[in-house]
Amino acid sequence: MIRNLAADVGGFTSNAFLVAGDDPDARTVLVDPGNEFDVVSRVEAAIDGLDAVVLTHTHADHIGNVDAVVEAFDVDVWGYNPDHPLVDHALADEEDTRLGGHDYRVLHTPGHKDDHVCLIRGDGAVVFAGDLVFADGGFGRTDLEEGDRARLIDSIERLLASTDERLQELHAGHGPSVHRDAREHVELALRAARTY
Template sequence: MSHVRNIAQGARGFTSNAFLVEGERTVLVDAGNDFDAVSRIESAVDDLDALVLTHTHPDHVGNVGPVVEAFDVDVWGFDPDQDLVDRAIADGDEVRIGDHEHVALHTPGHKDDHLCFYSEEAGTLYAGDLVFANGGFGRTDLPEGDRATLIESVEYLLETVDDSLSAMYVGHGPAVETDPIHHVELALQSARMSA
């Protein structure tokens, strides 16, 4: 079973969570920003196989350069036209994160290149900044943000996940390891009410 740790835990500054997923393919999901990601990765694992981005807001990608330089990894993301992205991931593609294949879900609304990654087999979801614990959802007041599109993306997410979902790793705040689908449903309600 893959081991997931947030290497941004306790970091002070403007950063997202950054999940180091150990397993058959050791992957960093988002690089975070404004902390020494390389030393935190090196203290946990011997090597890194890939860096996968949920999206390219600065708080999620600030550490990409040092991580790529230290581990010589490709950066995977939705938009290959972004300077940081080496390999494109399209909606519906499968990406191995740790020990399990995760389906990529293109979920714009917070940012046009936003992806979530869901594994039915593992029961895990990397939700980026689409939804958060306790019904939170991504900002839509930034460039490329759009509330109606975000609502559609949360609906798409709910149509895709099932009762196997047991852990949701989000871009900010705590992971959700108790009834994560309920938190996604709350986020949809909240987004609709404030639309």
Template sequence: MIRNLAAGVQAFTSNAFLVSGPPRADAPATNDGGDAGRRVLVDTGANFDVVPRVEEHVDDLDAVILTHTHPDHVGNVEAVCDAFGVETWGFDADQPAVDNAIPDEGTVELGLGSYEALHTPGHKDDHLCFYDEAAGVLFAGDLIFQNGGFGRTDLEEGDRDALIRSVDRVRGRVGSDLAELHVGHGPSVLDSPYDHVELAARAARTR
């Protein structure tokens, strides 16, 4: 199960996805305490209190996984780690918000799924996407958005050519059977998400 805990927040924030397995048949009626799988927050968002939103659905977290370390994605890291006693994982452990490094093509467990980490610079040097081939689920961070949107390259570490290569890498890794595209800002794409990946690849080439 994937829930965007930043939905409806008006402050400047990224999306923050809580990933967990489906509730067991014997799960308590409150607090979803029987969720199966590895309970992970993909990005923490910023400028709102995400901790009680996590607690509405699960009673604990196993890890925080970061697509990249722009402030809007990691602003709540300290609060989340303090509340749940968890560590963070991202591409570059030299970044203050990252406790543990995930290598390119490394595997991370989210909910009941096994995701491949894809290093995808261009928006930021430490950017990762996460893809579960079996489930057809892609967390694209700020690389790809709905309707062919793509990450900004006018910020520090931005590089349009690198971003194009990263989008092409993702496009080549996923297939037309992609079922879910979860993005860093805006709505997730559940209807023909591969078309949006292809659109982003074309749009990024438009100078």
């Protein structure tokens, strides 16, 4: 199960994806808790407990609710930069982490922010893209601190090279998720980032 708990929230927040699974090895994870809405009550309404928080990156709209989630569920936070005060454990490039009932490969994808990662499911069917790429060919802004267009393009190229036709679902940090032919949206984002 992948559910966006911020789907109907207006205001300054990212999407907040609750990922759960049915098998005994499943780990219930909140990918990017979002900001400025009561994500705790939404987690509680959806599931009995939470095992971890995983961050795609540490911009305020993705991490504003971290403290409330940690306090409510007594969970650790995983992110690429272990020196960030909210991160308890490092996600290493090319290593696996468990989300729901699947292992996901961590892909370091800077350009929007230095600590940005994407998460690719082991079977290649699903990616959590953070703010690297969005539905319909959108891509992350590079006018903020640590933003770099050339690095962003390199990261989109890396994501594209790390996926194939099996990629069906793309869950981005903002906007709608894509549920079929997701790789085409990544290709569109690469073309747009190179052009605009």
